[in-house]
Amino acid sequence: MDTLRTDLSRFDAAIVDLDGTMVDTLGDFAEALNRMLRDLELPPVAPAAIERMVGKGSEHLILSALAHVGAPAPAALFDRAWERYQHHYLEINGRYSAAYPGVVEGLKALRARGLRLACLTNKPTSFAKPLLAAKGLNGFFEQVFGGDAFERKKPDPLPLLKTCEALGTVPSRTLMVGDSSNDARAARAAGCPVVLVTYGYNHGEPVRGVDADGFVESLADLAAA
DSSP states (O other): OOSSTTOGGGOSEEEEOOBTTTEEOHHHHHHHHHHHHHHTTOOOOOHHHHHHHTTSOHHHHHHHHHHHTTOSSHHHHHHHHHHHHHHHHHHHTTTTOEEOTTHHHHHHHHHHTTOEEEEEOSSOHHHHHHHHHHTTOGGGOSEEEOTTSSSSOTTSSHHHHHHHHHHTOOGGGEEEEESSHHHHHHHHHHTOOEEEESSSOOTTSOGGGSOOSEEESSGGGGGGO
């Protein structure tokens, strides 16, 4: 870890992102999106393109994919696309994804330090909870909030502030662990310190260019902090 080394004692809780932070879900996204596009008689989208679209919620992901493949009037197609995407994602959720190395070790280290944990993701809650269960990660978290849990999504600070309320902690003593500028911007606005992993989905941009308090190659690095 670049910073915050030996300093986890100043936190009471941690809020952890899901896609790109704990679980590599690019395969799930690609499978569900391409099944959706096939239903709409549209061409497929490559995983490399999908990776740049991930992180701002399912609505943004679907509209971006429709625009990418040249769909006429993506907004007019959205309701049908969302219905097909939700159908396929719930069917394949977790089958084409895997937890990143070091995730379990990192979560255990945070819990061993006495930190209360919440998962906060822009993924719909109905997708997030089964995925955590499928990967054996659900038992680490007191709270799980998806992108539909609050009025606004990350990078707005509201989800972090509401998650802090649910945990009974103050933002300054709540560490945000994520993988993108979305997480960092939300944390900065909410007043939470933030550490980013270096391997996730940062909209195609180098993650080390993001304003964060530290970077880790693996969540297991938190065990050394």
